[in-house]
Amino acid sequence: MVNPNVQGKKYPATDPYLVGREKIREFAHAVKSTNAMNLDVFAAQAAGYTDVIAPPTFAVVIQERSLATVLGDPAAEIDFSRVVHGDQRFIHARPIVAGDELVSELEVASVKSLGAHSMVTFETKIFDSSKELVCTAISTLVVRGDE
Amino acid sequence: MSHINLASLEIGQVVGSTEFLLTRDSLVRYAGASGDFNQIHYRDDVAAAVGLPGVLAHGMLTMGAAVQVAVDWVGNAGAVVDYQVRFTKPVVVDPVDGAVLVVTGKVGEIDAENKIVRVDLEAVFADTKVLGKAQARVQL
Numbered sequence: 001m002v003n004p005n006v007q008g009k010k011y012p013a014t015d016p017y018l019v020g021r022e023k024i025r026e027f028a029h030a031v032k033s034t035n036a037m038n039l040d041v042f043a044a045q046a047a048g049y050t051d052v053i054a055p056p057t058f059a060v061v062i063q064e065r066s067l068a069t070v071l072g073d074p075a076a077e078i079d080f081s082r083v084v085h086g087d088q089r090f091i092h093a094r095p096i097v098a099g100d101e102l103v104s105e106l107e108v109a110s111v112k113s114l115g116a117h118s119m120v121t122f123e124t125k126i127f128d129s130s131k132e133l134v135c136t137a138i139s140t141l142v143v144r145g146d147e
Numbered sequence: 148m149s150h151i152n153l154a155s156l157e158i159g160q161v162v163g164s165t166e167f168l169l170t171r172d173s174l175v176r177y178a179g180a181s182g183d184f185n186q187i188h189y190r191d192d193v194a195a196a197v198g199l200p201g202v203l204a205h206g207m208l209t210m211g212a213a214v215q216v217a218v219d220w221v222g223n224a225g226a227v228v229d230y231q232v233r234f235t236k237p238v239v240v241d242p243v244d245g246a247v248l249v250v251t252g253k254v255g256e257i258d259a260e261n262k263i264v265r266v267d268l269e270a271v272f273a274d275t276k277v278l279g280k281a282q283a284r285v286q287l
Contacts, residue, residue, distance in 0.1 A: 092229070
């Protein structure tokens with residue numbers, strides 16, 4: 001079970017993550033993107049971006065850094081070996097662009113019990129170096145209890 | 148600007164369909180690119196030990212591949228302003244044959260005022276839908 005008292009808990013911002021052009025290309029290949037905006041600097045610039053942009057789900061890499069903080073927090077009492085990804089959402093104010101330096105701030109939006117299981121929803125806000133919101137990532141994990 | 152004529156779109160219209168072959172290589176590649184090294188995505192023994200039917204594709208790989216149907220339609224990965232899925236069924240990846248994921252995108256909702264189209268994605272593996280409420284909102 002997850003400690004219900006962590007509902008509403010906010011975790012401090014992560015260290016900045018510098019988004020590399022080759023990292024974006026690597027991730028794009030991994031999710032089988034063939035979109036030129038993810039791969040070709042000139043195509044991305046022709047569309048008005050400063051460099052290649054990340055695929056829509058790349059924000060998971062940033063979200064993961066915040067999630068690791070929670071999963072490592074003994075107060076949250078989350079057993080990672082029992083965690084299943086329930087749902088995921090990314091709301092983008094703008095796409096992530098190579099060269100961005102991003103930090104994320106996570107809040108435990110809700111903790112619910114579902115029989116022996118717990119459902120924990122995390123809201124992670126991702127900001128650039130100008131403190132502008134880039135993406136809100138919402139993730140629900142199901143933590144299986146004893147059957 | 149977009150090549151898509153908003154006025155000509157209809158709800159339910161198919162915007163694209165793509166077949167993705169997810170192999171063990173795909174899983175290793177995604178693990179490296181995303182940093183998700185959970186062993187259930189590449190070790191049969193670990194997957195079996197936790198009661199899974201086999202090595203599973205990362206849910207986030209399925210999510211990431213599925214949205215490409217919407218991206219390919221609109222032509223710009225940056226146009227996806229909101230994307231959500233529910234992970235409902237696992238994708239078991241055979242060590243030899245991999246897993247074939249067929250993703251079809253349909254127009255689910257048209258917001259003409261804000262020029263946003265909701266693309267509903269259906270991701271099917273082995274005759275089973277593996278994502279629920281898979282919706283990508285694209286800004287035209």
